[in-house]
Amino acid sequence: MKTRNAFVETADADVMLRVKWGSESAFAELYRRYYRKLLDFFYGMSRDTQLAEDLCHETFLRVWQLRLRYAVTGSFAGYLFTVARNIWLERWRVVQREWRWRAAAPVESAAFEALAPAPPDELAHRAEIGEHVFMALDALPEEQRMAFVLRMIEGLSLEDIARIMQCPVNTVRSRRLVAITRLREALRGLFVL
């Protein structure tokens, strides 16, 4: 398992070196590999599909702009998500303002939901659970939420997350543990086993 991961990381670094020399096809390969993961990260943080896509494209554009400064110092995933985190922190205030605006306009939201077609039971149940999950995530502090969301992305180790969040590994562990404890308390009623 470790050998395969190491090979994947080496391959990513090689591909990025080709991007550094100006290869668009290599950049397309990186896009194919990491688009979904970046999209999930931004969606988990913003809870907005369109905003997640915009931020994802912005991240790739910035990687393309900064390609000549890239140096192989760690995993490429860590490098990419560090750029993504910086972009997210730049947009965080705007997103917060938008969330406050949404919270201040409950009538329009309720009217919009009433007009939307009712999904089948299974989808409704999933949507309800997703709503609970996001409500519980919204109650978390920013750093705990980011540690939790990043760990949910496949392929990111705790060391990568520590490098992305610029904090020690034990801090990532404790943030994630606190986040999971709070989520369990918030979601305990949904899982009657």
Added chain:
Amino acid sequence: MECADVRYRLVRYLDNDLPASVHGAVEAHLEHCYLCQEEMNELVSILDTCRDALRHPDPQPRFEALRPSLKREHAVSEAPGYRPVHVFRKVATAALAAAGIILIASVGLSAVQTARVLVVLAETEAGRDTEFVSTQPDQEKPNEVTNPNPSRSGLLLPLLLAWQTEIQHAEMQTFQLGAANAPGEAKPEAQAAPEKGPDAYQPVSRGESNRTPTKDARVVTGHEPSRVGSSEKRAVMA
């Protein structure tokens, strides 16, 4: 291992983030503890649900939409006028600039201070002449130099004059002390020395002739005493 310990480590157990021995102990506990198994299953289902909820519902890669932006966006290092600068080089340049500014400022300040001291000394000399001349009110004062800029030396001039007065006072005290410390007959001799002329110092007796003249005596006579040779000693003995 207790149930509380196992439940505290469940998250790290699921992450494979525990040391091998602890991981084995948790695994062994979970095999026979039904309540901890329930706890772990609940945790796994919550994490799976969160993972599903956090996935983007409609992922559609749009690299083709990004491609025109790639051609439009130049790399940062390709932008006109861009030159990559290492961080250490930046710090070194800033340190050199700061050192240069400090050096220039210190040299400039020292030059200004030297010029001021010279001006003040010149004014002090001029003031001494003026003071000397002013004791004779009926005469004209040809040596008096008027201060062209009195405000510049207004603070330093009194200080320098007071310092000069103190030096003169100290010299007078040294003179008096030297006269008082001279033994026996040396005191009137020392006092009479200026009257006798520069070559007035002579050892009087044998006991006093072997004594090296002190600094005070030199101050009193104002001349270095002539060294007493062996022939002179013999003459004195005779």
